Amino acid sequence: MGFLGGAALLTAAVAVSKLLGALYKIPLGNLLGSRGMGCFQAAYNVYGVLLTLSTAGLPLAMSRLIAQSRGRPRRQRRIFHVALALFLALGLVGSGVMLTFPRQLSGLLHNELAAPSIRVLAPALLAVCLLSAIRGYTQGQGQMLPTAVSQVVESAGKLVVGLGLTWYLLTVRGVSPEIGAAGAMAGVTVGSLLALLVLTLRWLPSCMGSDTPPSRREVLGQLLKIGVPITLGAGGMSFITLLDQSVAMDALQSRLGLGLEEANRQYGEYAFALTLFSLPPSFLYPIxxxxxxxxxxxxxxxxxxxxxxxxxxxxxxxxxxALPSGIGLSVLAGPVLRLLYPAQVQTAAAAAHHLRVLGLAAVCVCLMVVSGGILQAWGHEHIPVVTLLTGGAVKIAVSYRLVSDPAWGIRGAAVGTLLCYALIAGMNLLAVGRTTGIVFRWGVPLRTLVAVGAMAVTASGFYRMLVHRASLPLAVLGAVAAAAAVYGGLVLLLGAVRREELCAVFAAKKRRKPSGFF
Known part of the structure; x- marks a missing residue:
């Protein structure tokens, strides 16, 4: 399968997964409210750090080594076995930490209410570690279908079990939002286990071939040499995100004098915006x-x-x-949040202030993800580590300064996020130009900006026109449809996208080489 064909398949899987995720997260937010979502986000941040440290670099290192070993199946099998053993060890350690020290981990975030959710998430870490070994193997062979199928299964399990259990706990049993959030996390664990079962039964590698495999020590050394720098970069960002939440919660309580429940509620409002902020980058990860x-x-x-x-x-x-999705979120932040969370009107209004800034940050995250992947593929794994840590330091400093200011409060966290990712994306793109020898040409970026500007004006104008004449859902959907039509038409009319690239995405055909950088 070609590069764009594989990316298109994974993007389709992400679209289905995100649809299922929306059916999970949106009702979940309406059920849990800002207090429960604060616990949910805190537990997810802890899980994210341990998961990133366990799986961020090794699947990429694995896919890279397997791609370089095509035609040598026994070597590929050896790489898989060594990686699987390493993933198993990391998963057991990470899950053990979450099971044994949930209160201590939640205490680091100044939010002890999240402890039950952290404990329930622990088995998911082990399952995803093992999932990553199989995904890394199949991706290295250019097979994106296993990853796509497992993502959909994982999301479906999370939806059915997580949302169903949360509804039961909150409405039938009448438990607190903190316990309801733990029920939602149970869905994440079950979804991960189901995805692991599907991949294990269908896509475990076979052992055919006559080539001589390398020693396990040699394979382990290669995996660590490639994977550790990537893990440090990605793990550094997850750790910084975790530290950023800790800093924000501490500033809200110690500098602004808020109690734990009020600080958790305000961070929960920010978490509502983070849910939508994560959508655009998720469609770039397949690339x-x-x-x-x-x-x-x-x-x-x-x-x-x-x-x-x-x-x-x-x-x-x-x-x-990246540009239309991020700018679209900024322009329609308020209407979209009111549409998705009708049971949380005040929370949606507060989250809209965050999302207007985070929409711009989402553009930078998308560019950071792809440029970081390019640098890693070209063998410059150390560069994203440096840029991530630099941007993370800026994020922590800005967030603490602004959140501690009563004039900004929790709104300062979004500004720190925007500055962080803008700096990282800029440094990554400069490094791509230097290390690959590709020359920047600005024709297509400028034409894309023109199309996005027209799209933003259309979205805002159509919404203002329709909101007084139709219901909120019709006004939002009408504005989105009109904006999408304007953007799609202009990128084709202005030549921002080429016909052969569309053919490659939809039919996986061979393309001629584009001229210039864009």
């Missing part, structure tokens, strides 16, 4: 995942021309997807 084996395979065969072509295409697609 990054498909990119690493595609570029690594080309470089392994000495074909730098193809590697550069994949790099150009990935950056173009990132720009075309």
């Amino acid at each position: 990054s995942v498909s990119l690493v084996p595609a570029i690594s395979g080309a470089l392994g065969q000495g074909d730098r021309r193809t590697a550069r072509r994949h790099t150009r295409t990935a950056l173009r697609m990132a720009l075309l997807l």
Whole structure:
């Protein structure tokens, strides 16, 4: 499967997963409210750090080594076995920490109410570690279907079990929002276990071939050499996100004098915006995942021309997807949140202030994800580590300063997030230009900005026109449809996207080399 064909398949799977996720998260927010969502987000941040440390770099390292070992199935099998053992050890350690020390972990975030959710999430960490081993193997072979199927199964399990259990606990048993959040986390655990079961039964690698595999020590050394820098970068960002929440909660309580429940409620409002903020980058991760084996395979065969072509295409697609999604969230932040959370009117209004800023930050995250994947695929794993840590330091400093200011309060956290990711994306793109030899040309970015500007004006204008004449759902959907039509028409009319790239996405056909950087 070609690079864009694989990316298109994963993007379709992400779309289905996100639809299922929306059916999970939106009713969940209406059920839990800002207090329960504060606990939910706190537990997820702890889980995210341990999960990132366990799985961020090794699947990419695995897919890269397997892509470079095509035609040598016994070598690929050895890589898989060594990685699986490593994932098992990391998963057991991480799950053990979450099971044994939930109160201590929640205490680090100044939110002890999240302890039950952290404990319930513990088995999910082990399941996802094992999932990552199989996904890394199949991605390295250019097979994106296993990852796609497992993502959909994981989301479906989370929806059915998590939402159903939360509804039962809150409405039938009458438990507190903190326990309701733990019920939601049970869905995450069950979904991960179901996805692991599907991959284990269907896509475990076979052992065919006559090549001589390397020693386990050699494979382990290669995995760690590639994976550790990637893990440090991604793990650094997850740790910084965790520290950022801790700093924000501490500032709200110690500097602004709020109690634990009020601080948790305000952070819960911010968490409502974070749910939508994470949507645009999730559609760019498939490009990054498909990119690493595609570029690594080309470089392994000495074909730098193809590697550069994949790099150009990935950056173009990132720009075309990131700008409209992020700007659209900013422009329609209030209406979208009111539409999704009708049972939480005040929370939705407060979250809209955060989302207007986070929509801009989402554009930067999308560019950061793809540019970081490019640097890793080209063998420059250390660069994203440096840029992530630099941006993270800015995030912590700005967030603490602004959240501690009564004039800003929790709204300062979104500003810190925007500055952080803008800095990281800018540094990554400069590094891509330096390390790959690709020359920046600004024709397509400028044309895309023109299309996005027209899209934003259309979305705002249509919403204002329709909201007084129709219901809120019709006004929002009408504005989105009109904006999408304007953007799609203009990117084609102005030449921001090429016909052969559309063919590659929808039919996985071979494309001619684009000219220039964009």
